Amino acid sequence: MANIKDIANACGLSVATVSRVFNEPQKVSPKTRFLVLETVEKLNFSLNRVASALRSGKSKSIGVLVPFINNHVFASSIKAMEEVFRAAGYSLIISQSHESLEKEKEALENFRRLQLDGVLLSISKEREQVGNLEELISYPIPLLLFDRNMAEEELPSVHIDNRQAAFLATQHLIEQGCGSLLHLGGNESLTIFRDRLKGFEMAVEAREKVSANVLRNFDPRSEDSNEAFKHLIEQDSSIDAILAHGDISALHAIQLLKEAGKKIPEDVAVVGFGNSRFCSYVSPALSSIDQANEGLGKLAAQKLLDQLSDEEGKMESYILDAELIVRGSSLR
Amino acid sequence: MANIKDIANACGLSVATVSRVFNEPQKVSPKTRFLVLETVEKLNFSLNRVASALRSGKSKSIGVLVPFINNHVFASSIKAMEEVFRAAGYSLIISQSHESLEKEKEALENFRRLQLDGVLLSISKEREQVGNLEELISYPIPLLLFDRNMAEEELPSVHIDNRQAAFLATQHLIEQGCGSLLHLGGNESLTIFRDRLKGFEMAVEAREKVSANVLRNFDPRSEDSNEAFKHLIEQDSSIDAILAHGDISALHAIQLLKEAGKKIPEDVAVVGFGNSRFCSYVSPALSSIDQANEGLGKLAAQKLLDQLSDEEGKMESYILDAELIVRGSSLR
DNA sequence: ACTGAAAATGTAAACGTTTACATTTAAATT
DNA sequence: AATTTAAATGTAAACGTTTACATTTTCAGT
Numbered sequence: 001m002a003n004i005k006d007i008a009n010a011c012g013l014s015v016a017t018v019s020r021v022f023n024e025p026q027k028v029s030p031k032t033r034f035l036v037l038e039t040v041e042k043l044n045f046s047l048n049r050v051a052s053a054l055r056s057g058k059s060k061s062i063g064v065l066v067p068f069i070n071n072h073v074f075a076s077s078i079k080a081m082e083e084v085f086r087a088a089g090y091s092l093i094i095s096q097s098h099e100s101l102e103k104e105k106e107a108l109e110n111f112r113r114l115q116l117d118g119v120l121l122s123i124s125k126e127r128e129q130v131g132n133l134e135e136l137i138s139y140p141i142p143l144l145l146f147d148r149n150m151a152e153e154e155l156p157s158v159h160i161d162n163r164q165a166a167f168l169a170t171q172h173l174i175e176q177g178c179g180s181l182l183h184l185g186g187n188e189s190l191t192i193f194r195d196r197l198k199g200f201e202m203a204v205e206a207r208e209k210v211s212a213n214v215l216r217n218f219d220p221r222s223e224d225s226n227e228a229f230k231h232l233i234e235q236d237s238s239i240d241a242i243l244a245h246g247d248i249s250a251l252h253a254i255q256l257l258k259e260a261g262k263k264i265p266e267d268v269a270v271v272g273f274g275n276s277r278f279c280s281y282v283s284p285a286l287s288s289i290d291q292a293n294e295g296l297g298k299l300a301a302q303k304l305l306d307q308l309s310d311e312e313g314k315m316e317s318y319i320l321d322a323e324l325i326v327r328g329s330s331l332r
Numbered sequence: 333m334a335n336i337k338d339i340a341n342a343c344g345l346s347v348a349t350v351s352r353v354f355n356e357p358q359k360v361s362p363k364t365r366f367l368v369l370e371t372v373e374k375l376n377f378s379l380n381r382v383a384s385a386l387r388s389g390k391s392k393s394i395g396v397l398v399p400f401i402n403n404h405v406f407a408s409s410i411k412a413m414e415e416v417f418r419a420a421g422y423s424l425i426i427s428q429s430h431e432s433l434e435k436e437k438e439a440l441e442n443f444r445r446l447q448l449d450g451v452l453l454s455i456s457k458e459r460e461q462v463g464n465l466e467e468l469i470s471y472p473i474p475l476l477l478f479d480r481n482m483a484e485e486e487l488p489s490v491h492i493d494n495r496q497a498a499f500l501a502t503q504h505l506i507e508q509g510c511g512s513l514l515h516l517g518g519n520e521s522l523t524i525f526r527d528r529l530k531g532f533e534m535a536v537e538a539r540e541k542v543s544a545n546v547l548r549n550f551d552p553r554s555e556d557s558n559e560a561f562k563h564l565i566e567q568d569s570s571i572d573a574i575l576a577h578g579d580i581s582a583l584h585a586i587q588l589l590k591e592a593g594k595k596i597p598e599d600v601a602v603v604g605f606g607n608s609r610f611c612s613y614v615s616p617a618l619s620s621i622d623q624a625n626e627g628l629g630k631l632a633a634q635k636l637l638d639q640l641s642d643e644e645g646k647m648e649s650y651i652l653d654a655e656l657i658v659r660g661s662s663l664r
Numbered sequence: 665a666c667t668g669a670a671a672a673t674g675t676a677a678a679c680g681t682t683t684a685c686a687t688t689t690a691a692a693t694t
Numbered sequence: 695a696a697t698t699t700a701a702a703t704g705t706a707a708a709c710g711t712t713t714a715c716a717t718t719t720t721c722a723g724t
Contacts, residue, residue, distance in 0.1 A: 001472075003680055014704045019682060029702060049445045050385045051680035054709050059382060061425075070411040075402040082401060082428050091446065093393075094426045096414050107418075113381045114423065140333075220613065251613040258615050278610045281552065281583040283590050335710055346674045351712060361672060361720095383710035386679050 002043040010039045022047055053115055061091045062304065063111040063119040063141075067099045072276060073147055074122060077297030081120065084301035090117070101126040111141060118142045118304045123150065125189050142307050144315055146300040147293075151191045156315035158300040162192050165289045165322035166199030169243050169271045172287075172324055174203065176269050176332055178241030180211050182232070184218040184253060186245035193245055196273065200243055213239065220252035229253065233260055240268055241330075247272035247279060247288055254286075254329070269330040284328030291322050334375040342371045354379055385447055393423045394636065395443040395451040395473075399431045404608060405479055406454060409629030413452065416633035422449070433458040443473065450474045450636045455482065457521050474639050476647055478632040479625075483523045488647035490632040494524050497621045497654035498531030501575050501603045504619075504656055506535065508601050508664055510573030512543050514564070516550040516585060518577035525577055528605065532575055545571065552584035561585065565592055572600055573662075579604035579611060579620055586618075586661070601662040616660030623654050 008015040013032065020028045021036045028036075040046075053059040062085055066074040082092050093114060097104035104124045111119055119141050128150060136143060136155055145157035166183075173181060183200040186193030197214065204212040215232065218225045233239055233256070242257075244250035250272030254264050262268050264284055272279065275290035299318060307315050340347040345364060352360045353368045360368075372378075385391035394417055398406040414424050425446060429436035436456045443451055451473050460482060468475060468487055477489035498515075505513055515532040518525030529546065536544040547564065550557045565571055565588070574589075576582035582604030586596050594600050596616055604611065607622035631650060639647050 005680080015681080016683080016705075017703055020703090023682075027702075032702085046441065046445050048386075048447065048680055049442075050382060050391060050447045051709090052682075053382045054380075054386050054711085055680080055682045057682095057709075068411060069414060070404070070407040072402070072407075075404075075407040078426070079400060079402040079428065082426060086427065091442065092426050094410070094414060094424050095418065096411065109378065110381075110423065113378050115380065115382045248609060248613055251610055255613055255615050276610070277580060278583055278608070278614075281580055281587055282610075282614055283587050337710080347711080348675075348713080349673055352673090355712075359672075364672085380710050383679090384712075386681085387710080387712045389679075389712095 002045040003048065004045075006043060007036060007039055007045055010043065011035050057115065058117055059115045060089055061093055061114065061116050062301075063093045063095065063107070063114070063116045064121075065095045065097060065104065065107050065111070065119065066122045067097050067124050069094060069096055072274065073291065073293050076293035077122075077146060077300070080294040080297030081301040084298055084305065088305055090305075097124040099125040101130055101132065105135070108135075108139065116141055118144070118308055120300055120304060121145050122148045125187070128191060129189050142304065142315070144300055144304045144307070146296060148190060148192060149317075151194075153317060156303075157317045158296060158303060158320070159192070159318075160291050160296065160320045160322045162195035162322070163199035163202070165273070165291075165324070166196040166243065167203045168199075168322075168324050169273075169287075169289055170200050170203030171206075172326065173241040173243060173269055173271060173330060174207055174210055176241070176265075176330060178269055179209065180213070180236070180238040181241045181243065182213045182215065182239050184229070184242060184244040184249050185214055185216045186249075187217055187219075196245055211238075218245065218249055220249050226252075226256065229256055230260070233257065233262070242268060242270045244270065244272050247274045247276040247286060250286055250288070250329075251278075251282065254282075265329050265332045269332060271324070271330050275325050279325070279327065287327045287330035288325055289322050290325050292320060296320060334377040335380065336377075338375060339368060339371055339377055342375065343367050389447065390449055391447045392421055393425055393446065393448050394633075395425045395427065395439075395446070395448045396453075397427045397429060397436065397439050397443070397451065398454045399429050399456050401426060401428055404606065405623065405625050408625035409454075409478060409632070412626040412629030413633040416630055416637065420637055422637075429456040431457040433462055433464065437467070440467075440471065448473055450476070450640055452632055452636060453477050454480045457519070460523060461521050474636065474647070476632055476636045476639070478628060480522060480524060481649075483526075485649060488635075488649050490628060490635060490650045490652070491524070492623050492628065492652045492654045494527035494654070495531035495534070497605070497623075497656070498528040498575065499535045500531075500654075500656050501605075501619075501621055502532050502535035503538075504658065505573040505575060505601055505603060505662060506539055506542055508573070508597075508662060510601055511541065512545070512568070512570040513573045513575065514545045514547065514571050516561075516574060516576040516581050517546055517548045518581075519549055519551075528577055543570075550577065550581055552581050558588065561588055562592070565589065565594070574600060574602045576602070576604050579606045579608040579618060582618055582620070582661075583610075583614065586614075597661050597664045601664060603656070603662050607657050611657070611659065619659045619662035620657055621654050622657050624652060628652060 004015050004018050008018045018036055021033050085092055095107040145155050147159050149157035149159050185197045188194055204210055242253050250270050254270055257268050272286050272288035275288040279286040279288045336347050336350050340350045350368055353365050427439040477487050479491050481489035481491050517529045520526055536542055574585050582602050586602055589600050604618050604620035607620040611618040611620045
């Protein structure tokens, strides 16, 4: 594989000039620039990025650390990030924390060893609980949180307004004439789910003659959750609206409601969260909150890129509005 | 940030010895090994992987190139790959081809410049059509295809047996007493979908008194596909079973069938492909073929790792069996 | 205590770039 | 034509490791 020295020799130039053709082309005369590019073509040469990174201290690579890559939210965010970064000449290193603080630390340390230029992080559940922020604040690489943020907001972050989103969805259910609402909450270790719960509660409190119920930490895979849900809808037959913390939970709730003889949306209106692909394809189609994951990833990537070129100035946080997509499951 | 020289100085040793502590610890006396590790701890040192990569020629990094990261199949495969590789001390570089041959080439070239030790590739639709294999065969980095392979099988690959999977699912539908089957085929530029179609046809041909129909290149987002489907089930009311090329297509078919007044599975039995999370949560629960994406990713990662340590010997191809998960949508 | 082999450590070059600084060449000014 | 200035190119060190080879130390066997 040809290196920069080979090109220099073939052209009768110094390696410095060849290097400049790639890094500061305006500083080399058009004639030699052309000559170099010609031989580069001929010898099928391209700069070795490892050597560049070592010498310049810039690896032109970004680390992305999420709990699990195959989570729909993260996968879609990463998709958009990859597009933004590749267009800017950056590569993406991906790692998973498995919700574990230790694995997260290891990955961050590894990112340091790789001399990455920036890091996008969606923090693990464990760190949200333990709350070890100092480590992140003093992290030597520009760091931007996305999707999951810590309630304290001491670190720059890009995420959607979960509270507002849940508020809107709840308001929508009330406007549909529902008077007895139920929220299927997510894992409360996570700020995003606490915020959704808060938005739900705020919307309920804003209205009189609307009663509310909450099943905390609802997990469709858990038998306990299922039992609690079944018990609740049996006990309180007035429940006529459900806001779930996720689309799968909403789907599962619909399943259980149907088994209990309820009609959707006539007896119970349902809204999910995430606007998964399948929402349009189930019957009835599932109303859901669109988190705009790709938009989130794109924005986060761009803000980090800005930081890398700007240098001066801290990064700010950006809170995106989420949109309620109304479909059959909540329309009556 | 401390480097290996700082450690050497602090210990009164040469850098070579310090390096050996990390790379060939058995070659350094326990006493000095301990001393080194102690100061390493004290100075919070860790080896710079960029420098290691440059000098040794081994970056301890693997490239993964897929059409789109947020595709469920790829996201899950990558999840498993990351786990296997991280455990072995490798990092993952992720890139997307967007189904474009040019972007795929660029990414592969970039992987070369990053001195990656190995590459996992799920080829773009465009390359499947164009069939440019030589470039891949002569690629200077160990390369293993996964999920999507070329029909010719000239390159080592890990993928599921799509034909067998579709065969099994079709057989199952026939065994349920269905006599007029319909296959909703995927994009036929891709081998995986041609194979599924082939499996369907083989199962049908194996039985007499079973008739079959195929809607090629079915896409639930396309109006044409929808019209064709509606027209067909109106025209041919005998259709009592559907094998879709994907779960979303299956879901969509169910939706349209319901609109046409058909009952699932009584009037029409339906089987999807992919065993998406939502399959268990829709009503009726959707029978589907489980592709074991994580198993696929894990196997591919392991085989590539083996190759990297083995050196000698070509990689082989591995074809995994897929499993049919029977649920309510096809049980009668 | 002496020899030889094995174990431990050291020396220094190499990996392929970038970049501060120095030098040469060309263009502009007088 | 001589001088000044700018543009283009060159020189060589540096980035932080690894590693072939050389040297020193240790220790078993006599």
